[in-house]
Amino acid sequence: MFLPGMTYASVRSQITDIRSTSTQQQGRQATSIKLIIGILIIVDETDAAAQARYNEYLDKYSDDEDFQFSDHGGIRSLISSWSETIPGSEGIRWTKSRVARELALGGPHPKAVGSGATVADVLEAWVRETGVDGFNVSYAVSPGDFGNVVRFLVPEMKRRGVFWDNVGAEGCTMRENYSGDGGGGRLRDDHHGSRYAWGATK
Structure with a gap:
């Protein structure tokens, strides 16, 4: 089951509700339903290189229109919770075009930007804080972003013993x-x- 959500609290609440309902009302095992969230991963050799790549992707878009999210509580709340998941966003004015730029990279999902170790920390934190079973990895550039996941992230996750490496048992x-x-x-x-x-x- 694919879940929306950009904060630990939002995803954890959904997971708690789904697992409670499946066990108490349907008699299923709590872990019988696999729960997945989307996440954009920009990974490189170092945190600085990954952040530079992220900024390079965003620089392809221009902020040509200002829009203050100050009058509508719902929009203000959404931007506030969303911006907490985006690295390096402190002090940014969330204009209309800025929001469109962020949506263009990975959609309304959490983002993990950094070295293999940094991104692995982010993924482990999501599992630890929410109980999610896995991730639907989105990308900004294909195949480049996937290549970097294989090159920089997978070895780190294998080193930590948290990468599922034996999928596809014969028969x-x-x-x-x-x-x-x-x-x-x-x-x-x-x-x-x-x-x-x-x-x-x-």
Whole structure:
């Protein structure tokens, strides 16, 4: 299940509610539903290099119109919570064009900008603070950003022992590889969809 949210509190609240509902009302195991959030990753050899790359991406857009978010409480609240997830944004005037520029890179998702170690810290913090199962990694430039993830982030995550490196066991279904719970290749009995199985052996 893909979740929206740009702050720990927002995502944690959704995860708590989903897992509580699935266990108390549907009798499912708390971890049977995998919960994923989107995140933009800009990673490079150092924090400074990653920040320079991020700024370079943003410099392709111009701030040609000012717009103060001061009269509408909902917009002000959104910008306030969102800006907390964006590195290096202290003191920035959140003009209309500035918001459009930020949305252009990764959409309304958290952002992780820095070295492999810095980005790994960010990802681990999201898991620790919210209980999220994983990330849907977005990009600003393809294939360059993905190449940098492989080059700078994956080795750091392997070093920490938090990278899932043995996905795709031979003879297993995609469901088995993804869930990793030993529940077999078909929907588990506690899955809502299992009641619609017809003419199939378990």
